[in-house]
Amino acid sequence: MLSWDIGEAPGQFDRLGREERLDDRLVRSLWESGALVTVGPGPSVGVTGSRPAAKDHWLVTSRALFDGTEPSGESALAVTPTGSTAYDPSAHVLVGTLAGRGLFVDLARPERGQDLRRALGFLPPAEAVAAVTAVALVTWHGQAGFCPRCGAATRITAAGASRRCDGCAEDLFPRTDPAVIVAVTDDADRLLLAHQVVWEPGRYSVVAGFVEAGESLEQAVRREVLEETGVVVDRATYVASQPWPFPRSLMLGFAAHAATTALSPDGAEIERARWFARADLVTGLESGQLSLPGPASIAYRLIKRWWDAGAARST
Ligand SMILES: [Zn+2]
Structure with a gap:
């Protein structure tokens, strides 16, 4: 379930600082031992494991209000090792590290998964935060291909935490x-x-x-x-x-x-x-x-x- 209280800080998820993201050697080493998670339209995210059907989900929700029984499942983010795939800085975005392992998304390969709103109810807290971050980044990259100041194309920088305009050198960052x-x-x-x-x-x-x-x-x-x-x-x-x-x-x-x-x-x-x-x-x-x-x-x-x-x- 998505952590929203500072008391439930996402212990095992680290979105990494800008210095670390600009360190090409570090990013490449995270890639080599890392994994890819899929994000798709909906927005949706790849998950694995068991979870109640949508209908039961709402029943559990109303029960939880009265008796404190939180909905439970054994879901996890579905990740695939990067394996022998070459790191492509123009498509691979570093979401962060999950339990110390680099977690990436491939902007060139969107894939429909579990509806994110539902997935958030069942993923462990750190994975829920990682899923939200992955979706937020993918959505932003999809909309930030051109500079709002001069209209020129932009490209990924800082392993996906920002983009740089090739026309006016403006740095663009995700907006909320x-x-x-x-x-x-x-x-x-x-x-x-x-x-x-x-x-x-x-x-x-x-x-x-x-x-x-x-x-x-x-x-x-x-x-x-x-x-x-x-x-x-x-x-x-x-x-x-x-x-x-x-x-x-x-x-x-x-x-x-x-x-x-x-x-x-x-x-x-x-x-x-x-x-x-x-x-x-x-x-x-x-x-x-x-x-x-x-x-x-x-x-x-x-x-x-x-x-x-x-x-x-x-x-
Ligand atoms: Zn520009």
């Missing part, structure tokens, strides 16, 4: 778009969940949206909640973040307090918004009429954090 994701609660400790127009019926999650140009995170929290649900937030506290390469977000999780409770969903992005007491959540999940985000997402973690706080108070 900040987005806020907010668990809003009212004075009765009910949780605000919203249903997006594009989702399947019954699916609800916490409010989220991109940070706009010139905006602070606090302003984005207030604006997004107001725009999407009509609720005015008067306090917001940062909780945690999570990289979310769909295609290149960094989700910044907040817990916020509602000053008002009247709901007026925008109707464009949010079809319905609703205040949930814990009992409403149980009823909805057990009847199958409500589904929540997957366990690897920060949305799920924010919902679980609210759930657990109430459970702690009642014991």
Whole structure:
């Protein structure tokens, strides 16, 4: 499962510093004893091992909310040794090291694998972080072939951590778009969940949206909640973040307090918004009429954090 708390730092995954990535001898030696992981459209990633079927996955998710049973599987990243393949600096991107071994992707050989959102629920933490990094890098390289300043072609540098423009010598680095994701609660400790127009019926999650140009995170929290649900937030506290390469977000999780409770969903992005007491959540999940985000997402973690706080108070 994807680590998002600093307390669960990705111990065995090292994305390596710039100096190390610029050290051609080091990179080549990592290649020789290294392995390739496949990344493909979806985005998806090559995995191996057992994992519950998609249907069971959601059942396990809702159960985990109540009894603390985290979904489990025995998945691992599917890797193939680089073997006798020659290192190609124009196609091979160093993701990092996993348990000390170089992990690479070949940009020239995309391959469809397991949907990344699902895979994240089952991979061990270090491998989940490696998978997210691999997907983020592959997506970025796919979009950064030409310089945004002068339009000339760019090429891989620093073993894939950056690109260099051949026209104006500009160095390009992977970009991330900040987005806020907010668990809003009212004075009765009910949780605000919203249903997006594009989702399947019954699916609800916490409010989220991109940070706009010139905006602070606090302003984005207030604006997004107001725009999407009509609720005015008067306090917001940062909780945690999570990289979310769909295609290149960094989700910044907040817990916020509602000053008002009247709901007026925008109707464009949010079809319905609703205040949930814990009992409403149980009823909805057990009847199958409500589904929540997957366990690897920060949305799920924010919902679980609210759930657990109430459970702690009642014991
Ligand atoms: Zn340029």
